Amino acid sequence: MGFQEFADSFLSPVCVVSVEKKEGEGYGDIRFVACNSKYIDMIEQREDPDALGETYTFVKNSLYTDYFPYNLSFEEVCYKAAVLRKEIHTYAHIYNVDVWFDIYAMPLDHQDGNIFYCSYAAIPNNADAIVDSFEYSNTPILPMMFSRHA
Numbered sequence: 001m002g003f004q005e006f007a008d009s010f011l012s013p014v015c016v017v018s019v020e021k022k023e024g025e026g027y028g029d030i031r032f033v034a035c036n037s038k039y040i041d042m043i044e045q046r047e048d049p050d051a052l053g054e055t056y057t058f059v060k061n062s063l064y065t066d067y068f069p070y071n072l073s074f075e076e077v078c079y080k081a082a083v084l085r086k087e088i089h090t091y092a093h094i095y096n097v098d099v100w101f102d103i104y105a106m107p108l109d110h111q112d113g114n115i116f117y118c119s120y121a122a123i124p125n126n127a128d129a130i131v132d133s134f135e136y137s138n139t140p141i142l143p144m145m146f147s148r149h150a
């Protein structure tokens with residue numbers, strides 16, 4: 001199964017990311033090797049600031065910075081998953097649209113020389129609804145949780 005088939009097998013927005021390992025502990029280029037249609041939709045819905053109202057067009061094996069601003073958190077997640085072979089689950093908040101995403105990055109058992117791979121899924125969630133339920137609940141949930149574990 002190739003990278004594109006792998007990405008296409010997911011129902012959630014998923015891409016395969018490559019990370020170039022540099023000598024020592026550093027890393028170089030981080031690329032979107034293959035993306036499923038839902039992830040491509042997230043890329044292509046964004047306006048390209050250099051193209052006067054035009055949207056992006058996804059091209060396989062492109063640098064992630066061709067579509068998104070430099071993001072150290074994204075790079076660290078991809079590096080840890082691909083190169084260090086760690087499973088990652090974290091959250092990201094996109095402030096300008098007030099959306100939370102569950103982020104899942106999983107190492108892939110594939111390597112081309114100094115190029116390592118991981119899957120990367122960004123799944124919109126409603127984490128803010130969970131916070132709202134704590135704020136508006138009549139039951140003191142957090143004190144109850146802590147008192148049970150004390």
